[in-house]
Amino acid sequence: NDGTTALLIDGGTFRLVTGAMDRATTYVLYATGLGPLVTPATTGALVPSASRITGPAAITIGGVPATITYAGTAPGFPGVYQVNFRAGAGTPAGRQELVLRVDDVAGPGRAVNVAP
Numbered sequence: 001n002d003g004t005t006a007l008l009i010d011g012g013t014f015r016l017v018t019g020a021m022d023r024a025t026t027y028v029l030y031a032t033g034l035g036p037l038v039t040p041a042t043t044g045a046l047v048p049s050a051s052r053i054t055g056p057a058a059i060t061i062g063g064v065p066a067t068i069t070y071a072g073t074a075p076g077f078p079g080v081y082q083v084n085f086r087a088g089a090g091t092p093a094g095r096q097e098l099v100l101r102v103d104d105v106a107g108p109g110r111a112v113n114v115a116p
Contacts, residue, residue, distance in 0.1 A: 006073070020115035021061075023087045030074060034081040034102050037073060047073040055103035057083055061112060062096030064088045071102070087114060 008106040021027060039051040050072055057071035074082040081099060093116040095107040 009022050021087055022115045023089060026084055026086050029083045032079055041054040046078055047075050050075055054106045058101045059085050061087050062092045073089045
């Protein structure tokens, strides 16, 4: 992986994060299979509004917890979840492993670049 991992919503537009992540920006990680929702959705249907997942979600970057502001459905995208997060203040700079955990089950790590 070349460090291009997360997608960022920046003023309502999507762009790949190809440079270093900074700690002041909220990033959006898209995923599938994060589990049940507080407000269940109909299989294959567009979700009309955001619904959080029922289980706890955590992201670490370089072993440091990130701040998660939302983990749930990605409205308008059937079967897709999103996790909005910021890198923690103590996240080390350079190439780091980003790991998403839901219900204490870790997904595969992905390399990201973190700004100094």
